[in-house]
Amino acid sequence: MPEEKSKAIVIRELAGFEELAQVEALEKDIWVLADRDVLPVAMIVATQEAGSIWIGAFEGSQLVGFAFGFPGFEQGKLTIHSHMLGVRDSHRDSNLGFRLKLAQRERALALRPAGRRGDGLRIEEMTWTFDPLQSRNAHLNFSKLGVVANSYKVNFYGRETSSALHRNGTDRLWVRWPLLSRRVQLRSEGSDSRAEVLDALSTVAPLVRFDAHGTPVESDLAQALSRQRVVIEIPSDILQVEKQDLELARQWRRATRSAFTSALNAGFFVAEFCRAVRGQQGPGAYVLERGAPELYVPEMSRGW
Numbered sequence: 478m479p480e481e482k483s484k485a486i487v488i489r490e491l492a493g494f495e496e497l498a499q500v501e502a503l504e505k506d507i508w509v510l511a512d513r514d515v516l517p518v519a520m521i522v523a524t525q526e527a528g529s530i531w532i533g534a535f536e537g538s539q540l541v542g543f544a545f546g547f548p549g550f551e552q553g554k555l556t557i558h559s560h561m562l563g564v565r566d567s568h569r570d571s572n573l574g575f576r577l578k579l580a581q582r583e584r585a586l587a588l589r590p591a592g593r594r595g596d597g598l599r600i601e602e603m604t605w606t607f608d609p610l611q612s613r614n615a616h617l618n619f620s621k622l623g624v625v626a627n628s629y630k631v632n633f634y635g636r637e638t639s640s641a642l643h644r645n646g647t648d649r650l651w652v653r654w655p656l657l658s659r660r661v662q663l664r665s666e667g668s669d670s671r672a673e674v675l676d677a678l679s680t681v682a683p684l685v686r687f688d689a690h691g692t693p694v695e696s697d698l699a700q701a702l703s704r705q706r707v708v709i710e711i712p713s714d715i716l717q718v719e720k721q722d723l724e725l726a727r728q729w730r731r732a733t734r735s736a737f738t739s740a741l742n743a744g745f746f747v748a749e750f751c752r753a754v755r756g757q758q759g760p761g762a763y764v765l766e767r768g769a770p771e772l773y774v775p776e777m778s779r780g781w
Contacts, residue, residue, distance in 0.1 A: 486541070486573065488580050491531040497521045499540040500531075507563040514638050516545075516561070530557060532580045534564070534573050541565045544577040546585065551604060557585045559605035575621050579665055582656055601657050602777070606633060606649035609737060610715040610729060612752050612761040619750035619763075620671070623664035624652040625770040625777075627746035629737045645719055645726045648734055650747065658776040674751040678762055683708040685736045687760035691718070692725065693732035702743045707765040709736045713753060746770045 491497050498518045504510055524547055525531050534542035542564035549558040559581060564573045582603065590598045607614045609629075618624045628651035637643045655661055664670075684701040686694045687710045701707055711733060712718050719726040737747075745765040752761040771778040 485536055486568075486571070486576075487535045488573075488576055489533065489535070490584070491525065491533045491540075491543070494518075494522060496533065496540065497525060497531065499533075500543055500545075503540055503543065503563060503565065504561075506565060508642060510638070521545075530581055530584050532577055532584065534568070534577055536568075541568045542573045542577055544581045546581055546603065546605075549604065551602075554602060555590055555598060555600055557581075557588075557600055557603045559603055562605070574617055578617075578622055582654070582661075582665070586656055599657075601655065603654040603656060604651060605654075606630065606651050608648065608715075609650045609733060609763070610645070610648075610711050610726075612711060612713050612715070615711070615750040615761060615763070616752045618652055619747070620669075620752075621664055622654060623658070623661040624654045625746055625748060625774060626650045626652040627741055627770055629734075629741055631734060631738070642716070644723065645715075645730050648730065650737070652747075653770065653777070655774050655777045658774050660774050670749060671751055674749045674762075674764055677706060677749075677764055678708055678751065681706050681708045681764075683710045683762065684740065685709045685711075685732050687712060693729050695732055695736070698739055702740060702745075705767050707736075707740050707745055707767075709733060709740075709763045709765065710760040711763070713760055740765050744768065746773070748773055 500521050501515055501518045504515045529545065529547040532544045533540050543561070544559060545561040546557040546559040549556045562574060562577060585600050585603055588600050607618060609615065630649045630651055632647050633649040634643070634647040636646060638647065681704065682696055684696050684698070684707050686696065688694045691712065712729060715726060715729065718729065745767050746769065747763055748766045749764040750761060753759045766773060
């Protein structure tokens with residue numbers, strides 16, 4: 478993979494024990510994890526040797542960000558599951574998360590697993606999870622990368638972990654990234670869907686709404702799910718809410734958990750996200766469409 482440079486940052490595959498060993502310390506730094514929740518260096522070395530993808534962002538010899546994905550088998554297809562993406566706080570606003578994901582995509586597409594008859598296969602989809610209350614991550618995943626989601630995992634990693642970021646449960650959206658789709662290609666080139674999403678939001682009353690006091694207000698579920706489109710709003714910065722009022726943050730978890738699970742069970746999927754929909758400090762909003770993701774992204778229905 479060619480090296481990629483911007484502002485003295487080099488993005489490339491991790492090479493050798495010394496570079497892989499930096500991941501363990503960076504995990505603790507990014508997520509404030511206890512030893513029991515950190516992926517140990519012995520496992521990091523073994524997973525790379527067995528074919529997992531480890532992409533690093535380096536400033537000189539220092540690792541400042543990384544992306545880790547391992548092979549998976551989902552819905553009858555070989556995939557890459559991107560288990561971790563992390564960037565040091567000091568580099569959080571330098572677009573590194575986006576660049577690491579694009580490098581991960583490039584590496585995944587370069588893999589050529591052998592089929593039963595020796596024909597070359599191609600990995601066409603990557604998956605990962607993220608906390609749907611995290612507006613920054615939702616913006617990266619949906620707006621910039623073009624993922625879709627139709628699976629919600631309640632307390633996927635248990636009720637909490639040692640990380641201070643997991644005091645409000647570990648609910649996750651399981652997202653799908655169709656690597657060869659036109660949607661993903663356009664987003665990777667900087668295409669912006671914000672205008673279309675804002676137009677859609679203007680015509681739909683949210684299933685969960687951010688009110689003037691910052692609390693979640695839930696609409697009538699049956700009425701909302703009778704529509705073709707559903708909107709779920711979230712706070713612009715849930716981590717700040719957690720610091721100021723943990724019980725309010727938990728209200729947001731309960732309200733959005735109910736909304737997402739009800740909508741997905743009723744045949745919707747998460748199609749888009751738009752942050753700051755009512756001014757710079759306004760909430761973010763998910764748009765859920767009725768139907769299967771394959772109808773929205775036709776390339777997802779292709780088989781090998």
